[in-house]
Amino acid sequence: MARTADVVIIGGGVMGCALAYHLAKKGVKRVLVLEKQYLASGATGRCGAGVRQQWGSEMNAWLARESVKRFERMNEELEFRGDIEFKQKGYLLLAYTEAQWDQFKQNVALQQGLDIPVTMVDPQGAKEIVPHLNTEGLIGATYCPTDGHANPFLVTQAYADAAKRLGAKIETFTEVTGIVVEKGVVRGVVTNRETIETPVVVNCAGAHAAVIGRMAGLELPVYAERHQALVTEPVEPVQDPMVISFYHRLYCQQTPHGSFIMGVNDPNEPESFNIQSSWQFLEDVARQAVTLLPPLRKLRVVRQWGGLYDMSPDANPVLGKTEVEGFFVAAGFSGHGFMIAPMTSQILAEVVLGEEPVMPIEKLELDRFRHGDFVMEPSVV
Amino acid sequence: MDDRTIICRCEDLTLGEIRELIARGFHTIDEIKRISRAGMGQCQGRTCRMLIAEEIAKVTGQSLEEIMMPTFRPPAKGIKLGILAGGGGYDG
Numbered sequence: 192m193a194r195t196a197d198v199v200i201i202g203g204g205v206m207g208c209a210l211a212y213h214l215a216k217k218g219v220k221r222v223l224v225l226e227k228q229y230l231a232s233g234a235t236g237r238c239g240a241g242v243r244q245q246w247g248s249e250m251n252a253w254l255a256r257e258s259v260k261r262f263e264r265m266n267e268e269l270e271f272r273g274d275i276e277f278k279q280k281g282y283l284l285l286a287y288t289e290a291q292w293d294q295f296k297q298n299v300a301l302q303q304g305l306d307i308p309v310t311m312v313d314p315q316g317a318k319e320i321v322p323h324l325n326t327e328g329l330i331g332a333t334y335c336p337t338d339g340h341a342n343p344f345l346v347t348q349a350y351a352d353a354a355k356r357l358g359a360k361i362e363t364f365t366e367v368t369g370i371v372v373e374k375g376v377v378r379g380v381v382t383n384r385e386t387i388e389t390p391v392v393v394n395c396a397g398a399h400a401a402v403i404g405r406m407a408g409l410e411l412p413v414y415a416e417r418h419q420a421l422v423t424e425p426v427e428p429v430q431d432p433m434v435i436s437f438y439h440r441l442y443c444q445q446t447p448h449g450s451f452i453m454g455v456n457d458p459n460e461p462e463s464f465n466i467q468s469s470w471q472f473l474e475d476v477a478r479q480a481v482t483l484l485p486p487l488r489k490l491r492v493v494r495q496w497g498g499l500y501d502m503s504p505d506a507n508p509v510l511g512k513t514e515v516e517g518f519f520v521a522a523g524f525s526g527h528g529f530m531i532a533p534m535t536s537q538i539l540a541e542v543v544l545g546e547e548p549v550m551p552i553e554k555l556e557l558d559r560f561r562h563g564d565f566v567m568e569p570s571v572v
Numbered sequence: 573m574d575d576r577t578i579i580c581r582c583e584d585l586t587l588g589e590i591r592e593l594i595a596r597g598f599h600t601i602d603e604i605k606r607i608s609r610a611g612m613g614q615c616q617g618r619t620c621r622m623l624i625a626e627e628i629a630k631v632t633g634q635s636l637e638e639i640m641m642p643t644f645r646p647p648a649k650g651i652k653l654g655i656l657a658g659g660g661g662y663d664g
């Protein structure tokens with residue numbers, strides 16, 4: 192007899208583990224997470240770890256705000272044996288063109304409407320927040336002191352540990368190779384080891400979500416795109432907030448550990464599963480960082496790496512049900528899936544269980560692409 | 573070597589801490605690196621990697637070759653951002 196489960200979650204990144212926790216907490220008995228490598232081996236363990244509420248679409252701003260509340264008390268909520276290292280040192284977003292500044296003004300109005308404590312500052316004000324910032328050409332900036340960052344490995348582990356305590360099973364080094372669908376209804380998943388019968392499958396496979404979708408006969412409009420990052424040697428704390436300049440395509444933060452983490456967005460990056468590191472990236476990011484934050488030129492790089500963004504056509508997640516009954520998806524996070532995972536996973540658990548979600552997510556369902564109802568997010572780096 | 577022996581000098585991790593992680597089920601170098609920062613410091617694991625692999629081998633019975641070696645990531649040795657940016661990396 193085949194093994195059975197109530198819910199099978201594909202992918203042991205932050206989404207899969209957080210969802211397992213919420214489902215188990217809501218009383219689902221046999222939740223099973225299948226991860227082809229180890230936990231956080233995908234985008235989660237390669238991400239910039241940033242958590243910001245300064246978004247241009249209401250939904251992202253709301254999801255991020257609610258997630259921040261959860262990060263703030265995550266150690267207690269999940270009874271974690273360690274510390275997820277959530278630090279709220281703010282985010283400073285820089286505008287170098289009038290068009291960007293106009294967009295920022297709209298974003299700030301929207302964010303303040305959601306009680307997110309964001310303010311607009313002039314170049315002088317920006318320099319007070321980040322003294323080593325080169326303000327040449329800067330028009331203005333927006334600043335939110337409750338934005339910050341958390342340790343993605345530990346957040347994922349905290350969710351996984353809590354899920355397991357509530358009875359969920361997490362199996363690593365187990366790859367899903369097929370999905371059994373009969374007459375439009377999910378029946379099970381096939382792994383490199385066995386077939387597992389289940390009425391519910393949730394696709395949390397990140398950049399590989401489209402591959403999993405195809406196993407269920409669906410074409411999901413999500414695709415993989417390499418993004419690279421680097422980390423420097425640790426130095427004395429000098430920079431509180433994460434600094435983002437869409438003009439320079441750069442994000443750069445100093446971690447609690449003292450090292451700087453930074454990345455640039457390469458607009459010519461092709462769709463692929465490539466996660467190799469490149470020299471071009473090193474030169475590009477170094478140039479942007481040294482221009483914007485000149486004293487950083489003295490810092491030595493200790494490591495660089497690549498990871499995959501799971502992109503969607505409107506840079507917003509694809510969340511919820513699909514036309515295959517029992518087959519749900521949570522992907523397309525387009526570079527901001529870590530920071531919204533705490534709230535998104537809770538809503539997804541509600542949707543999977545047929546409950547009324549605390550926020551309606553029709554706008555994020557797969558259907559939107561068929562109707563052309565995009566919810567474009569303007570503030571992706 | 574006892575539990576207090578420092579295994580990863582860059583990140584100040586003891587053998588005891590590494591053994592505890594292995595006991596908790598982290599059986600690859602990559603997992604231990606991500607959860608504890610072992611091998612993420614200045615030396616990029618040159619000292620600790622082999623020691624951790626040996627500890628895993630003791631518990632799992634795998635051979636050292638079987639224990640996955642984590643990715644070596646370029647650049648091999650710290651280059652200053654200023655040099656990469658092409659502006660010369662001299663202090664000052």
Ligand SMILES: Cc1cc2nc3c(=O)[nH]c(=O)nc-3n(C[C@H](O)[C@H](O)[C@H](O)COP(=O)(O)OP(=O)(O)OC[C@H]3O[C@@H](n4cnc5c(N)ncnc54)[C@H](O)[C@@H]3O)c2cc1C
Binds near residue numbers: 206228237403529530
């Ligand atoms: C360089 C970089 C910087 C980023 N910076 C930020 C940031 O600052 N803030 C932020 O919020 N987000 C950031 N992101 C995005 C963030 O990392 C992702 O949106 C988020 O981690 C997605 O989580 P996930 O669990 O959905 O996917 P993943 O973490 O990718 O998890 C998916 C998992 O599914 C597994 N899997 C795939 N196929 C199979 C299969 N067939 N069988 C079993 N398992 C399978 C994979 O191994 C993987 O572990 C960044 C991403 C990158 C690459």
